Amino acid sequence: xxxxxxxxxxxxxxxxxxxxxxxxxxxxxxxxxxxxxxxxxxxxxxxxxxxxxxxxxxxxxxxxxxxxxxxxxxxxxxxxxxxxxxxxxxxxxxxxxxxxxxxxxxxxxxxxxxxxxxxxxxxxxxxxxxxxxxxxxxxxxxxxxxxxxxxxxxxxxxxxxxxxxxxxxxxxxxxxxxxxxxxxxxxxxxxxxxxxxxxxxxxxxxxxxxxxxxxxxxxxxxxxxxxxxxxxxxxxxxxxxxxxxxxxxxxxxxxxxxx
Amino acid sequence: xxxxxxxxxxxxxxxxxxxxxxxxxxxxxxxxxxxxxxxxxxxxxxxxxxxxxxxxxxxxxxxxxxxxxxxxxxxxxxxxxxxxxxxxxxxxxxxxxxxxxxxxxxxxxxxxxxxxxxxxxxxxxxxxxxxxxxxxxxxxxxxxxxxxxxxxxxxxxxxxxxxxxxxxxxxxxxxxxxxxxxxxxxxxxxxxxxxxxxxxxxxxxxxxxxxxxxxxxxxxxxxxxxxxxxxxxxxxxxxxxxxxxxxxxxxxxxxxxxxxxxxxxxx
Amino acid sequence: xxxxxxxxxxxxxxxxxxxxxxxxxxxxxxxxxxxxxxxxxxxxxxxxxxxxxxxxxxxxxxxxxxxxxxxxxxxxxxxxxxxxxxxxxxxxxxxxxxxxxxxxxxxxxxxxxxxxxxxxxxxxxxxxxxxxxxxxxxxxxxxxxxxxxxxxxxxxxxxxxxxxxxxxxxxxxxxxxxxxxxxxxxxxxxxxxxxxxxxxxxxxxxxxxxxxxxxxxxxxxxxxxxxxxxxxxxxxxxxxxxxxxxxxxxxxxxxxxxxxxxxxxxxxxxxxxxxxxxxxxxxxxx
Numbered sequence: 001x002x003x004x005x006x007x008x009x010x011x012x013x014x015x016x017x018x019x020x021x022x023x024x025x026x027x028x029x030x031x032x033x034x035x036x037x038x039x040x041x042x043x044x045x046x047x048x049x050x051x052x053x054x055x056x057x058x059x060x061x062x063x064x065x066x067x068x069x070x071x072x073x074x075x076x077x078x079x080x081x082x083x084x085x086x087x088x089x090x091x092x093x094x095x096x097x098x099x100x101x102x103x104x105x106x107x108x109x110x111x112x113x114x115x116x117x118x119x120x121x122x123x124x125x126x127x128x129x130x131x132x133x134x135x136x137x138x139x140x141x142x143x144x145x146x147x148x149x150x151x152x153x154x155x156x157x158x159x160x161x162x163x164x165x166x167x168x169x170x171x172x173x174x175x176x177x178x179x180x181x182x183x184x185x186x187x188x189x190x191x192x193x194x195x196x197x198x199x200x201x202x203x204x205x206x207x208x209x210x211x212x213x214x215x216x217x218x219x220x221x222x223x224x225x226x227x228x229x230x231x232x233x234x235x236x237x238x239x240x241x242x243x244x245x246x247x248x249x250x251x252x253x254x255x256x257x258x259x
Numbered sequence: 260x261x262x263x264x265x266x267x268x269x270x271x272x273x274x275x276x277x278x279x280x281x282x283x284x285x286x287x288x289x290x291x292x293x294x295x296x297x298x299x300x301x302x303x304x305x306x307x308x309x310x311x312x313x314x315x316x317x318x319x320x321x322x323x324x325x326x327x328x329x330x331x332x333x334x335x336x337x338x339x340x341x342x343x344x345x346x347x348x349x350x351x352x353x354x355x356x357x358x359x360x361x362x363x364x365x366x367x368x369x370x371x372x373x374x375x376x377x378x379x380x381x382x383x384x385x386x387x388x389x390x391x392x393x394x395x396x397x398x399x400x401x402x403x404x405x406x407x408x409x410x411x412x413x414x415x416x417x418x419x420x421x422x423x424x425x426x427x428x429x430x431x432x433x434x435x436x437x438x439x440x441x442x443x444x445x446x447x448x449x450x451x452x453x454x455x456x457x458x459x460x461x462x463x464x465x466x467x468x469x470x471x472x473x474x475x476x477x478x479x480x481x482x483x484x485x486x487x488x489x490x491x492x493x494x495x496x497x498x499x500x501x502x503x504x505x506x507x508x509x510x511x512x513x514x515x516x517x518x519x520x521x522x523x524x525x526x
Numbered sequence: 527x528x529x530x531x532x533x534x535x536x537x538x539x540x541x542x543x544x545x546x547x548x549x550x551x552x553x554x555x556x557x558x559x560x561x562x563x564x565x566x567x568x569x570x571x572x573x574x575x576x577x578x579x580x581x582x583x584x585x586x587x588x589x590x591x592x593x594x595x596x597x598x599x600x601x602x603x604x605x606x607x608x609x610x611x612x613x614x615x616x617x618x619x620x621x622x623x624x625x626x627x628x629x630x631x632x633x634x635x636x637x638x639x640x641x642x643x644x645x646x647x648x649x650x651x652x653x654x655x656x657x658x659x660x661x662x663x664x665x666x667x668x669x670x671x672x673x674x675x676x677x678x679x680x681x682x683x684x685x686x687x688x689x690x691x692x693x694x695x696x697x698x699x700x701x702x703x704x705x706x707x708x709x710x711x712x713x714x715x716x717x718x719x720x721x722x723x724x725x726x727x728x729x730x731x732x733x734x735x736x737x738x739x740x741x742x743x744x745x746x747x748x749x750x751x752x753x754x755x756x757x758x759x760x761x762x763x764x765x766x767x768x769x770x771x772x773x774x775x776x777x778x779x780x781x782x783x784x785x786x787x788x789x790x791x792x793x794x795x796x797x798x799x800x801x802x803x804x805x806x807x808x809x810x811x812x
Contacts, residue, residue, distance in 0.1 A: 054483060080485055084480075092476070099495075100392065104484055104486070105484035106495070107493055108492055113497050120495060138427040138428055153484070169700060438578065442609060442613070443634055444606070444634075445638060469621055
C-alpha cells in the first residue's frame with residue numbers, strides 16, 4: 001500500500017517566479033526504503049517538507065495515508081505519521097537535557113506522563129543513546145545529536161521517517177553511526193524510510209533511488225539501475241559511488257594510456 | 260576563551276534542598292525576603308541569618324561559593340556602606356577630618372551589609388541547587404493562574420528554556436566567528452571605544468544572521484514534532500509536592516512570623 | 527619562502543580545570559614552502575587545534591611554531607603579520623560573512639593589512655578569481671546568494687590576502703558532488719599558479735588521495751602517519767584502527783585481495799585499480 005503519494009505536485013515559493021518542483025507524480029509504498037538524490041537546489045529538500053505539511057503544494061496534492069496535507073483538520077495526524085529529521089543537529093534539539101528533548105513531541109500530543117516516560121526510554125534504547133539520557137545535548141558529537149533527533153521523532157511513533165540530508169554536517173564516523181541507526185530501525189520496525197541526500201554511497205542499501213533534477217524526477221529505479229547510468233548521473237551534477245568508476249574501465253578510464 | 264565561562268550557576272547534587280520542588284524553593288525565597296526586610300533588630304536579623312545558614316548547611320554548598328557570588332556587587336556594597344557609616348546621625352564615636360562615625364552609623368552599616376549578603380546568598384542558594392530547567396518549570400506552574408488573564412505564561416517559559424538550551428551553542432559560535440575574523444586580521448583589542456565598537460560588527464552581524472537562521476530551523480523542527488502552543492500539552496516530569504515541601508513551607512512561614520514578633524517586641 | 531616548522535608542540539585546553547584536555551601532544555612537523563598537504567584525522571584528533579597554531583590564533587602551551595625559522599610569537603607585530611601570511615579558512619566559512627556587499631566582504635582582509643585602495647582592489651579581484659567568484663556578484667549582498675556561492679566568497683576573502691600558506695578546514699563539507707569537484711579544482715589551480723603552500727584538512731579520504739602530495743594523519747593529538755598517498759594508503763588496517771575511512775578504491779582492492787586476487791597494496795584511485803585489474807585479466811593496456 002502507498003503511504004505517501006505525490007499527485008502531479010508543483011511547488012513555487014511565493015516570492016520567486018520559478019517553481020522549485022514541477023509536476024512530481026510519485027508514490028512511496030509502506031515499508032520501503034527510498035533514497036532521494038539531487039544536487040543542491042534541485043528541489044529535494046522541498047519535497048521532504050511537502051511530506052508532512054511544513055509546506056503545502058501550490059499545484060496538485062500530497063496525501064499521507066489518504067490525508068490531504070492541505071487539510072488543517074488532519075495537520076497533527078499527518079505530522080505524527082511522518083517524522084522528520086533535518087540536516088543541522090543543533091537546530092532541532094529543543095531542551096537542555098537529552099530525555100526532555102525526546103519527550104517534546106509526545107508532550108505536545110498530550111500523551112500521559114507515564115506513557116511518555118515509556119516511549120522516551122524505548123526511543124532512546126532504539127537509537128542506542130539510553131545511557132546519555134541525562135546528558136546535555138551540546139556536549140554530544142554530531143552523530144549522537146542526530147541519533148537524539150531521530151529518537152525525538154520516534155517518540156511520536158510515526159509510520160514514516162523522512163530524513164533530510166541527516167549526514168551532511170557529520171564526519172564519516174557520525175555518518176556511519178546515523179546510517180547504521182536508520183538501517184537497524186528499518187530491520188526491527190519495518191518503518192517506511194525516505195532518505196534525502198547527495199552522498200551516493202548512502203543509497204546503496206535502498207530499495208529504490210529517485211533522482212531529482214531541476215524540480216523534476218530524472219531517474220527512478222533500483223540502485224543498480226540508477227548507478228549503471230554513469231554518464232546521465234554526471235550530467236545531472238551527481239557522482240556515482242567512486243568504485244563504480246572501475247566497473248566500466250573501457251569507457252571510463254582516463255589514464256594517460258587510454259587518452 | 261569564552262567557552263571557559265561557566266554558565267548557569269547550578270551545582271548538581273542530591274541533598275534534601277536539591278530534591279525540593281522548585282515551586283517550594285521559589286515561594287520560600289519570597290518568604291525569606293519578607294522575613295529579611297521585616298527584620299531590623301539583632302535578634303530578628305540573627306533569626307534570618309540562622310535560617311539561611313541552616314539551609315546552606317543541608318545543601319552542602321560551600322559558603323565560599325556564596326561569598327564569591329557577592330563579588331560583582333562589591334562596589335555597590337562598599338558605596339552604600341560608606342554612605343551609611345559616615346552620614347548617619349547619632350552619638351559620635353570618633354572624628355577624622357570631615358568624617359565622623361556614629362554608633363548608629365556602625366549599627367546600620369553592619370545591618371545593611373548583612374542584609375545585602377543574605378539577600379544575594381538566598382537567591383544564589385536557589386540557583387545553585389535548582390537547574391535552570393526546573394526553575395522555568397516551577398515558574399510556569401506558579402504563574403499558571405495568570406493564564407486566565409491571557410498572560411502568556413507558557414510561551415514565556417518555553418522561550419526561557421529554549422534560550423537556556425542555546426546559550427552554549429551561541430557562545431561556541433561566537434568563539435568560532437571571532438577566530439575566523441581574527442584570521443582575516445580583525446583587531447578587537449586596540450583603539451578607542453568607537454573603534455572597538457565598530458570592530459564588533461564583524462562578529463555581531465554573522466551572529467545575528469546565524470541566530471535568526473537557527474530560530475527559523477528550530478521553529479520548523481518544533482512544528483514537525485507537533486508543537487502547537489501550550490494547549491493540551493502534557494509533561495513527562497510532573498512536579499509533585501511531598502511532605503518535605505509542605506514542612507519546608509511551614510518552616511519558612513514560621514520564620515516570617517518569628518521575625519514579625521521579634522520586631523514587634525523591639526528585639 | 528614560507529617554511530613552517532612545528533617543534534614539540536603541545537596544547538592543553540582549560541588548563542587547571544576539571545575540563546583539562548591535551549589536544550596536541552609533542553607534535554613536530556615540517557611543511558616546506560609550496561607543498562600541497564592534506565591533514566587527516568578523526569574528529570577530536572587535534573587537527574583543528576593544530577591548524578589554529580599555524581597563524582597564531584592559538585598559542586602553544588609548550589613548544590614553538592617557526593615561520594621561516596622565526597618564532598611567530600616573538601612579538602605582537604610578528605603575530606599580526608603571520609595572520610596575513612598564513613591564511614586560514616575555517617569550517618563552514620560562509621557563516622562569517624558580514625558586509626553589505628560581496629566586494630566589501632572580500633576586501634575585509636586586505637583592508638586590515640593596511641593596503642591602499644588600488645592595492646585592495648587588485649587583491650579582491652585576484653582572490654575572487656581564484657575562488658571562482660564572478661565579478662558580477664560584487665555588488666550583491668552575500669546573504670542573498672546560495673550556500674555554495676557564499677562558501678566561495680568566504681574563501682576568496684582569505685585568498686585575497688595573498689597568503690604564502692593557505693589553510694582550509696574541511697572546505698567541501700556539505701557541498702554537493704558538483705560543488706566539491708569545482709571547488710577542489712579551484713584550490714588546485716590556486717596551488718599551481720601561486721606556488722604557495724596549501725594545507726587541506728579533510729576526513730574525506732578520496733579527496734586526500736586525489737588532491738594532495740603529502741598526507742599527515744593525526745591521531746589522539748599526535749602525528750600518527752606522514753607520507754605520500756601511496757605510502758599512507760598501503761596501511762589500511764592502521765587507518766581503520768584510527769577510526770578513519772580508506773579510499774573506496776583501496777577498500778575494493780583490499781576486498782579483492784582477501785578473495786585471493788593478486789593486487790598490489792598501494793592502490794588509492796579508481797583509475798589505478800581499473801588499470802591493474804585490466805592488465806591482470808590479460809586484456810593489456812586499456
